[in-house]
Amino acid sequence: MPTLTLPAKPPFSFRSVVYSHGWMQLAPFVYDEPSATLSWIDRLPSGRVLEVRVREALGGIALETAGRLTKAELSELEARAAWMFGLQMDFSEFYARARREPKLANAEKSGRGRILRSPTLFEDVVKTILTTNTLWAATKRMTANLVTQFGEPLPSDPGRHAFPTPSRLAAATEAQLRAETRLGYRAPYILELAARTASGELDVESLRTSALPTPDLRKELMRIKGIGGYAAANLLMLLGRYDYLTVDSWARKMVSQEWYDGRPVEPPEVEAHFEQWGQWKGLAYWFWEWSNPS
């Protein structure tokens, strides 16, 4: 397939999206720094498993993959890439406010705002659950185990796998997910999510285009077992809703150092510092230039 170029609404920075959070370190994503190329193994709804490679292009992204795709597959791939990189997202209102805040003065120039998403929201929900109450190294390990053990292999290189489908995960046992995938107590959460999604009882992908007010959407996300306040806020950010903060231990530490001289702070104190940003507070917090990041 020839390289496909997809335009993005300016300002756009491929690097800013890739480094927007840790997702690019999670399987099946692979980021090659020298060539500045993000690649992953994807499984399209048609059943085709392929490697997708994306790099920056003038005004957007350049996407390439091997083999001939049908028209429907090509269209699906374009839609996925547009969603993952938020190509048409508009942050002009956020930038207008950020220009008046020294700690966010570089946001527009650096094209900050877009946050890397996975091809499906199901994958993002699973990964988000795997970030809770654990170290980042363990999140990477659990995700890699899931992909290797349950993802469909790339035909031309069976050692590489796509993210597992809901039905494949639903067919796993809790014992397997605990003992072999090392998910611990998160195993029943992942299993229940996969089973509800595979059966059609839960349509997580529909939440991408939900018109629900953010508090209602948050409640909807929190009906998924394993998704609490932090995880819901993270998923809302991925959905382009920034009204809630992802207040975790790292956030508390940053706010403590920034405004409280290192004294331990609670979530309400973190919230208070970004309240004035209204619907943009999640982004203001996320891209804040902390004095002592660690």
Next chain:
DNA sequence: GGTAGACCTGGACGC
């Protein structure tokens, strides 16, 4: 609605 205690795992740390 608010709070205490349990929960897998594994790296970091103190002894």
Next chain:
DNA sequence: GCGTCCAGGTCTACC
């Protein structure tokens, strides 16, 4: 080497 703490929290029971 061993015990304890805790991390990009959440759930359940109880009040």
